[in-house]
Amino acid sequence: MSEKKLARRARLLRLGLNFYPPYVGAGIRVRAISSDFRHVRVRMGLGWYNRNYVRTQFGGSLYSMTDPFFMLMLMQLLGRDYIVWDKAASIDFVSPGKGPVYADFHIDDALLTDIRTHTAGGDKYLPQLHVEIRDGSGTLVATVHKTLYVRLKPRARQAA
Numbered sequence: 001m002s003e004k005k006l007a008r009r010a011r012l013l014r015l016g017l018n019f020y021p022p023y024v025g026a027g028i029r030v031r032a033i034s035s036d037f038r039h040v041r042v043r044m045g046l047g048w049y050n051r052n053y054v055r056t057q058f059g060g061s062l063y064s065m066t067d068p069f070f071m072l073m074l075m076q077l078l079g080r081d082y083i084v085w086d087k088a089a090s091i092d093f094v095s096p097g098k099g100p101v102y103a104d105f106h107i108d109d110a111l112l113t114d115i116r117t118h119t120a121g122g123d124k125y126l127p128q129l130h131v132e133i134r135d136g137s138g139t140l141v142a143t144v145h146k147t148l149y150v151r152l153k154p155r156a157r158q159a160a
Contacts, residue, residue: 006035010033010076013072023065025049026049027044028042028043028044028065039107040072042066042105045100056098062101062141063089066103067086070086070129081152081155082151083149086149089145089146095140095141097133097141100135103132104132111127123151124149126147127150129147130146
């Protein structure tokens with residue numbers, strides 16, 4: 001896919017996610033998706049709609065702000081020959097989110113090579129990724145651990 005098409009797809013995805021009702025309702029904003037889909041930055045403010053009983057970020061909203069991004073990024077980076085699904089997730093709460101929080105997602109060449117190597121024979125692969133949620137001063141609020149399911153589609157397995 002050309003760089004222009006990929007950049008356009010990144011802009012459209014960012015726009016669509018920023019109008020996605022669950023994200024609007026939770027105060028989640030996708031701040032940036034790089035034109036090569038290797039970096040995503042997400043922000044969530046603190047308001048009455050995502051505040052818990054002790055007036056800090058609601059844990060479900062913290063997880064929600066991280067939910068689809070690794071899967072979406074890998075779908076774009078690996079292409080149509082791969083199945084990419086979220087398989088499992090966990091979140092470790094470290095400190096209270098008392099204001100806006102941010103999550104930065106990164107995919108590097110080493111991960112892509114690792115996935116392609118493990119799936120080349122048609123096997124499934126379950127990469128484990130994590131993203132940190134930090135507040136505006138850089139304090140760690142939570143770490144989200146994601147396990148994805150990645151596999152070549154049957155037609156791609158037959159072609160190989």
